[in-house]
Amino acid sequence: MFQFDRQFIHNFDWVMVVILLLISIMSLASLFSATWNGGPSPSPIFFKQLYFFLFGYALILLILNIDYNELEILSYLAYVAICLLLVYTKLFVDSIAGTQRWINLGFFHLQPSEPAKLILVLVLASSYSNREYMEKGYRLRDIVQPAAITAVPFLLILIQPDLGTALMLAILFTSMTLFAHLRWSTIIMLGSSGIVCGALGWLYGLKDYQRRRIETFLNPESDPMHHGYQIKQSKIAVGSGQAFGKGFMEGTQGHLNFLPERHTDFAFAVWCEELGFAGSLFFLICFFFMLFWGINIALTARDKFGVYLAFGLVMLIFWQTVINLFMIMGMLPVVGIPLPLFSYGGSSLLTTLVAIGILMNIRMRRFQTK
Template identity: 65%
Template sequence: MLLMLLLVGGMALTNLYSSTYIADTGAASLFYKQLIFFTAGLGMILLILTQEYERVVKLGYVLYGLVLLLLLYTLLFVKAIAGAQRWIDLGFFNLQPSEPAKLALILVLAACYANTDVAGGYRLRDLIKPAILTVLPFVLIAKQPDLGTALICAIVFVSMTLFVRLRWATLSILSGTGLLCIFVGWKFLLKEYQRKRIETFLNPEGDLMNHGYQIMQSKIAVGSGKIFGKGFMEGTQGHLHFLPERHTDFAFAVWGEEWGFAGSVFFLSCYFFMLIWGVNVAMSAKDKLGSILAFGCTMLIFWQAVINLFMIMGLLPVVGVPLPMFSYGGSSLLTNMAAIGIIMSVRMRSFPSATT
């Protein structure tokens, strides 16, 4: 797990160096900031490994309450940037509370499910508490507005709930409710620009110079890399600024252009081996809490990666979900590295210690 993390982190920093390089001054300050965050993330992993994961979970409700307060603070007191209230200026970096909110949600859901034993699968009334725990951050994040991160919270809740097993009647009711929520959300809750993103995803050629621009430039960048890519720092779509958000949401498009299909396969192999190992940790954990916790952390990284990669290839609408540990962003990087640390902690404690 640590080896894969270092490989992915190294490729991410290499890609960030290229995507933010300035001809006159060299590497951009964003590169050095991300390097500092990555180093801090490794230190945080070491700290997590020194603690029993049961103790980390006990701190989950404290972290959960704190991030809810921070999310409220952003809505009430933080000035909007580009129409969104997501970041709290701490001086040395901008904190995005919605990122640690995802990890806090996993901790409290794991504690909730681990402490509830239900024979035959969970019923609807057994899901009331987990649902409330999910709805609170979901609503606060969606109000920022940050639909992508809010959806990740909902998807993580669904994944963890299915993992602990539902009764068939409960699953049927929830499936029907989910379809109804999609219809209601489309008709009454989505903002106009959010609807436009979905319509553009279905027909990007219909609005090439506006909402369809990002998707088309991303597909051009990935496709132009061909088999072996154009070479490090030789990508034209990124360096000539045709590709927007090339260091954040569309970072992998830069990698695909410069390293091609072969480089992309190598990266994805490292990435998904790390995720497969996370599932293995969940299945071999010593107790129910460790299993649910490792699975939730793995699903957090998995779904963000799937949505981002599909978004880059034009297979999903642009919803602003970064590629974990690859896209630029201190809050996102530290949150996902903490999730990796928790998975490693569960693995370390999956075997009984030898006694003499």
């Protein structure tokens, strides 16, 4: 399994490595600024994230040595494990800030819902790639199994409650299912039932604070000091950066605490404030280049599982990015979706790095057979 392949270096995905390093440096620089507290040395948060990056790179090197097809079998084990972890979290973990999301591992608080996204992508890729190809597209009954696979972690995360991550799972399922090619009739049927479910969920399923967040988003002036506050301050941070920003470490919104969650969910707002449109555009180009490169990996994957998997991983990173940035720029309500590679948090960072590792893995093995 861990045999060294002489093609390893020859086929190594140097493009992804370069782009990943570039984004990592931007991310760490922004975190350095966001968490700097005026002291002589960077904050402990910065070092923690740095160690996570290094640990994540090591994980990538490890993953590159395993053929991704072998991950297919591992993914089912991981799926069962993560569901059990989610159940454990719900049952035995004390709630922090009203939700039960984190498991204390001593050195690090694991947030099982983060790897759950990745594992779901693996399992769904496996499920769809093993399905017999249908020229006309799949019917409803063909997607019952992947839907059920999604539903278990979805519900477990929803009751934590962590609406953002749960919706993320639903979006991943939707993306991959649409990718798998559905019949039009099925799409219409699912779409309309989705709307009904959404409406029912809004009326009965949402917690007060969740509903208020969405209401605030739709009418931010209604409550400017509380729930609209975050969106307002974030927009001010982004907008006040103007063309070239206030300068690295010079952002007032971030450094004077006006910006909430400035090293986690709103990390990119600090970047926008300090480096302006030029810096933000540079980041977006880098990030989307990485995503397009991921699509390219899907295009060149050697098998159906590889295509599904690469596509699913790109979607995992892509949707989180879009939702987070939309939220920062005031185009979506505040939902707790981090910006991959950018927001502080070990679970999210390691998950994203592993996802990138798998993408590199697929890329490397595009000419190989099993």
